[in-house]
Amino acid sequence: MDIFLQQLINGLTVGSLYALVALGYTMVYGVMKLINFAHGDLVAFSAFAGLTIYAQIFGEGKTSIFIVLSVFIITALLIAIVGVLLERLAYRPLRTAPRLSAVVSALGAGLVIQNATMLIWGPNMKIFPSNLFPSTIWQIHGVVFTFTQAMILGVSAALMIALYLFINKTKMGTAIRATAIDQDAAKLMGINVNRVIMIIFVIGSALGAVAGLFIGINYRGITFDMGWMYGLNAFIAAIMGGIGNIPGAMLGGILLGLFNAMISGYISSAWAETFTFVLLVVILIFRPTGILGETIAEKV
Amino acid sequence: MKRTFLKVVTSIVACSALVASLNAADVIKIGVQAPITGKYANEGQSIDNGVKLIVAQYNANGGVLGKKLEVVSCDDEGAAQKAAICARKLVNAGVLAVIGSYTSGATEAAQTTYYRNKVLQTSDGTSDSLTKHKYWTFFRNSFPNSAEAKFTAKYFVKSKNYKKIVVLSDYSSYATGLADATVKAIKDLSGNVIYRGKIKSGTQNFTAVLTKIKSMNPDVIYYSGYYNDGGLLRAQQLQLGIKADFVGGDSNDNPDFMKLAGSSAKGTYLINVPTPDILPYDIAKKFLKDYKAKYGIMPASIWTLLNIDGLRAVLHGAKETKSLDTKKISDFLHTLKGFPGITGPVNFRSDGERIGGGYMAYQVQADNSYKIVYK
Numbered sequence: 130m131d132i133f134l135q136q137l138i139n140g141l142t143v144g145s146l147y148a149l150v151a152l153g154y155t156m157v158y159g160v161m162k163l164i165n166f167a168h169g170d171l172v173a174f175s176a177f178a179g180l181t182i183y184a185q186i187f188g189e190g191k192t193s194i195f196i197v198l199s200v201f202i203i204t205a206l207l208i209a210i211v212g213v214l215l216e217r218l219a220y221r222p223l224r225t226a227p228r229l230s231a232v233v234s235a236l237g238a239g240l241v242i243q244n245a246t247m248l249i250w251g252p253n254m255k256i257f258p259s260n261l262f263p264s265t266i267w268q269i270h271g272v273v274f275t276f277t278q279a280m281i282l283g284v285s286a287a288l289m290i291a292l293y294l295f296i297n298k299t300k301m302g303t304a305i306r307a308t309a310i311d312q313d314a315a316k317l318m319g320i321n322v323n324r325v326i327m328i329i330f331v332i333g334s335a336l337g338a339v340a341g342l343f344i345g346i347n348y349r350g351i352t353f354d355m356g357w358m359y360g361l362n363a364f365i366a367a368i369m370g371g372i373g374n375i376p377g378a379m380l381g382g383i384l385l386g387l388f389n390a391m392i393s394g395y396i397s398s399a400w401a402e403t404f405t406f407v408l409l410v411v412i413l414i415f416r417p418t419g420i421l422g423e424t425i426a427e428k429v
Numbered sequence: 430m431k432r433t434f435l436k437v438v439t440s441i442v443a444c445s446a447l448v449a450s451l452n453a454a455d456v457i458k459i460g461v462q463a464p465i466t467g468k469y470a471n472e473g474q475s476i477d478n479g480v481k482l483i484v485a486q487y488n489a490n491g492g493v494l495g496k497k498l499e500v501v502s503c504d505d506e507g508a509a510q511k512a513a514i515c516a517r518k519l520v521n522a523g524v525l526a527v528i529g530s531y532t533s534g535a536t537e538a539a540q541t542t543y544y545r546n547k548v549l550q551t552s553d554g555t556s557d558s559l560t561k562h563k564y565w566t567f568f569r570n571s572f573p574n575s576a577e578a579k580f581t582a583k584y585f586v587k588s589k590n591y592k593k594i595v596v597l598s599d600y601s602s603y604a605t606g607l608a609d610a611t612v613k614a615i616k617d618l619s620g621n622v623i624y625r626g627k628i629k630s631g632t633q634n635f636t637a638v639l640t641k642i643k644s645m646n647p648d649v650i651y652y653s654g655y656y657n658d659g660g661l662l663r664a665q666q667l668q669l670g671i672k673a674d675f676v677g678g679d680s681n682d683n684p685d686f687m688k689l690a691g692s693s694a695k696g697t698y699l700i701n702v703p704t705p706d707i708l709p710y711d712i713a714k715k716f717l718k719d720y721k722a723k724y725g726i727m728p729a730s731i732w733t734l735l736n737i738d739g740l741r742a743v744l745h746g747a748k749e750t751k752s753l754d755t756k757k758i759s760d761f762l763h764t765l766k767g768f769p770g771i772t773g774p775v776n777f778r779s780d781g782e783r784i785g786g787g788y789m790a791y792q793v794q795a796d797n798s799y800k801i802v803y804k
Binding site: 132135136139140142143247251252253254256259264266268271273275344348349350352355358389390391392393394395397398399401 | 466467468470471600626627628629631632633634636637638640641643644657660661664668669670685688689691692
């Protein structure tokens, strides 16, 4: 039983990271019908940027709640700006072009970000300091729960709830939902679509930045090409949950994380990916729009 | 106008042809095939730097057979596809010998190309399969997995008396080979391997497999893969409260292992040939001093030094046979006995296998230094 609970915690931790990244995919898709393939590389970029911000501004070795919080906020702001730039340079000029052109542009932008990361920080693995979060470990009946895991779960949950409320309860959220349903009609209703799209990229990129920092803090070693793996998994999570649907992305991320942990734990890690794709195919056969992707009119 | 242009072009072509022919006559090219970027970059760069240092030293002493040496490097990123491209590139560059690569997988992917084109190759790759082809061009400058596996098994069963042994590897041909050989060697000594698992390199999150291992309550977890996963594996092992000893195979012996594992590195065991700093030979001390002076850091690990010995043996062969005929050099090297190397005497067998090699087990101390615990 404790083994099962431990696998549950392992899965939830990875799952919430996938969910955070998946939100970036799903929001952009919801509004622009574009798969932002550069998102995964942006996540990797944010991990490197966060490490540099920490080392340059606050100095290595120092740590406090204030410093860690500042690193998160500054990195999220910086990555939000990069996200907006990405939209301006790579997607806006192609907004009226066929959708395939935009997808190719997204793939290209991903390569640009990945190689920029390699050129700025070098091809070697960089390593996060181990003292950013306290190394507290709770142990209940043999089930281990670390402070970092608690933070990942807590912060992701808080961010997702905040995002859900923002989309559903605020005026801007209504504008986002309206743009997702019909861009032209939204324009006619006086909604500034460019602004909506900007906001989408700000939120998506900032969430990606938080995920990137958590990846760095939890796993310590970061490489310039790790974005591909997280991007792919998050993309699958977004599709499982119903791409374009925000709660769907959260659900998809968590499900994928749990599923991977259970397969690796009870069968073999070699089979984790195979089973993931089998699960994806099965879900798509029975629910072509994803688990929560039914209410097409509510796409955001 | 057109005619002047033509003249310029022809003269440029003529000049470059002249330069090329001069080059061909005066220079011996040495190839380096190493993972200069990518996951194993710090090993690859160290090998590349080491070769350049040695070549500069030979050149300062007048080169070999009156010719200067020149290094041609190719980055294989530790990947088989890139290795095949590197092999073609280095063959086309007309190298006499290739040093590398670091990983067995990349080495094996390039081996046949060098063999067909009669280019010598010396690598630190430890997969037993590397010398199985019996290519006369190939020389292993390290020692094969089977030797390390036997040592590891003896250490586990006879010295440590581990009752429940877990063996992990990644999916690379090197790591699976080493892990399988180790399992076999442990069974030969009637040791008890309770689990043989694999992790996917680079996935960062190994908690699922480790949780499974936790339920088996092992005495030791042995990992045969590379340091960039090994360090994380060790950190996550302690995080999950698994009390077992952690023993890393030779490829975990890298400064990045300590950085990744952080405070968890303490108490880890590593199995490898002697580390550079405890080599008793004068040439080893001199090499380390020169390397430090030129690059400001120490070589990444023993692998650089093993490759350097491969290079030195090849150059020694060229000098002794007074020829650049690779077949002649190869015949000479196959009977080489007791050539003083940085990592000890270099002796080759007729299949290109290096003879000798004493493994040691180290325990990592609180300051990340090594203490020899078994040899």
